[in-house]
Amino acid sequence: MGVNSTARIASLCLQLAEKGIEGVFISQTENRCYLSGFDGSDGYLILTAKNAILATDFRYIEQSKQQAPDFEVFQITGKVEEWFPRITSQLGIKNLGFESGQVTYAFHRQLSTALEKAGSKLELVPIEGLVESLRIVKSPEEIEFIARAADISDIAIADIKEKVRPGMTELDVAWEIERFMRENGSQPIPFEVIAQSGPNSAMPHARPSERRISEGEPILIDIGAKVNGYASDITRTFCIGTPDAMFKKIYDIVLGAQLAALSLVKEGMTGEYADNLARIIISEAGYGDKFGHSLGHGVGLAVHESPRLGPNSTDVLKSGMVFSIEPGIYLPGWGGVRIEDLVTLEKGEIRVLSKAPKSAK
Numbered sequence: 001m002g003v004n005s006t007a008r009i010a011s012l013c014l015q016l017a018e019k020g021i022e023g024v025f026i027s028q029t030e031n032r033c034y035l036s037g038f039d040g041s042d043g044y045l046i047l048t049a050k051n052a053i054l055a056t057d058f059r060y061i062e063q064s065k066q067q068a069p070d071f072e073v074f075q076i077t078g079k080v081e082e083w084f085p086r087i088t089s090q091l092g093i094k095n096l097g098f099e100s101g102q103v104t105y106a107f108h109r110q111l112s113t114a115l116e117k118a119g120s121k122l123e124l125v126p127i128e129g130l131v132e133s134l135r136i137v138k139s140p141e142e143i144e145f146i147a148r149a150a151d152i153s154d155i156a157i158a159d160i161k162e163k164v165r166p167g168m169t170e171l172d173v174a175w176e177i178e179r180f181m182r183e184n185g186s187q188p189i190p191f192e193v194i195a196q197s198g199p200n201s202a203m204p205h206a207r208p209s210e211r212r213i214s215e216g217e218p219i220l221i222d223i224g225a226k227v228n229g230y231a232s233d234i235t236r237t238f239c240i241g242t243p244d245a246m247f248k249k250i251y252d253i254v255l256g257a258q259l260a261a262l263s264l265v266k267e268g269m270t271g272e273y274a275d276n277l278a279r280i281i282i283s284e285a286g287y288g289d290k291f292g293h294s295l296g297h298g299v300g301l302a303v304h305e306s307p308r309l310g311p312n313s314t315d316v317l318k319s320g321m322v323f324s325i326e327p328g329i330y331l332p333g334w335g336g337v338r339i340e341d342l343v344t345l346e347k348g349e350i351r352v353l354s355k356a357p358k359s360a361k
Contacts, residue, residue: 003037005052005070008134013049015130022093023048024127025111028102030301031131036068039229045071048091055087080110085118093122100126136298136306137320142230143344143353146299146322149186149232150342150353152225156181157236157356166215166240170195170208177223186225190303194222194235201237201335204293204328215241218335224303231303233324234354235340243360247337250287250329251360254337257281257327261295262341265325267348271296271313278327279311287329296324299342319345322353 012035016024026032026045033039035047036054040063043056054064054071064073076083088096098108108124115122138146159180164173174193181189196206197213201220213219222235237254239247257278265274275295282291294310299322307315307323317323326340342353 003034003068005036005068008035009047009052011134012047012131015133016097016127017049019127020095021097021125021127022095023051023091024097024130025124026099026131027107028099028131030135030305031099033229033301034131034135036064036071038064038068038071040064040067043076046087046091046096048093051091053087055083080107081114081117084111084114085120088115088120088122089118095123095125097125097127097130099131100128132306135300137318138300138322138344139320142300143320143322145228145230146232146342146344147353149225149227149230150234150355152181152184152186152227153223153232153234154354154356155184156223156225157221157234160221161236161238164213164219164240166213168213169210170197170200170213171210173213173219173221174208177221181223181225185227187229188226190224190226190231190233194220196220196336198335199333201337202330202332204330204336204338213240215239216244216247218247218337220336220338222338222340224299229301231299231301232354233299233303233340233342234356235326235328235338236356236358237337237339238360241361246334247360250331250337253282253285253287254327254329254339255358258325258339258341261325261327262343262350262352265309265317265343265345265350267317267319267345269317271307271309271315271317272311274309274317275311275313278325282327282329290329290331291327292330293328296326298323317345319348321345325350 040060046053052071055074057076173195195208197219198217201218220237224233261278264277296309298305322344328338330336343350
């Protein structure tokens with residue numbers, strides 16, 4: 001994955017400077033990848049206006065040199081109290097931000113104790129959401145990776161609709177989907193396949209089970225693929241055979257709400273306003289209390305990131321953002337219907353990235 005580290009780090013350092021913070025310690029996986037291009041499972045970035053250091057252990061030294069050529073690679077050996085003061089002592093700064101939403105209390109204590117034992121006066125300053133605020137608007141290259149991941153999940157939906165039969169278990173269906181996506185170009189999938197049937201589909205994020213699928217009941221499939229580290233996310237609900245009146249009724253309400261949101265969501269809206277465009281339709285149909293999650297969420301290096309389209313969300317939608325539109329209705333004892341597309345805002349308008357057909361069969 002090609003990453004413009006210099007521009008991204010410069011933008012981050014500008015935000016830090018506005019807060020009076022001279023450097024930052026990055027430990028969150030997606031943030032580390034976004035800023036450096038390094039996608040190994042372990043490592044840290046230490047960034048200042050003059051320094052770009054990637055600290056990792058022996059397993060990832062060669063990988064980090066290849067993926068993050070703009071960084072000075074520091075090999076971690078020993079305990080935190082041995083390597084952390086060695087890195088920070090060369091920076092010439094008085095304070096260092098750390099990701100307060102990512103660093104555990106125990107790890108913060110280790111970092112603080114390491115500095116104290118080394119006689120360092122470096123102050124650790126909590127920060128939150130700075131790198132995420134840079135990630136929220138995608139570059140054309142990032143959107144292309146997400147679109148390619150969406151293509152894979154689209155064809156996986158088409159494939160499983162051809163294969164699913166009465167008597168298959170939810171686990172059978174989930175494995176068929178995961179295998180297909182991996183064989184058709186996906187990296188390890190960004191989240192576990194959701195394949196729920198009948199009453200189980202009333203649980204929005206339940207895990208697949210040994211339950212066997214029957215004709216005429218809801219089958220809810222929520223999947224994502226990954227290309228160059230970027231995820232997709234799509235949900236389709238359908239049934240085998242002829243849907244009954246209840247299925248048709250619930251499906252039509254959810255589809256109407258989703259299509260309304262797809263046509264009306266625009267740049268400049270808050271996440272709360274966008275959410276209400278779909279929620280009001282479901283509420284007026286009498287199922288407002290059965291739509292218990294937000295309308296959508298950002299998708300990128302993480303499958304759930306900003307912006308959030310939901311009640312009380314003040315996130316303002318902008319061109320270049322990528323997010324889901326996924327209203328649903330969930331009726332305990334019967335089942336649920338969710339229809340989800342992945343979209344981007346382009347010149348202020350919605351462009352739908354996921355193309356799998358929407359039909360109840």
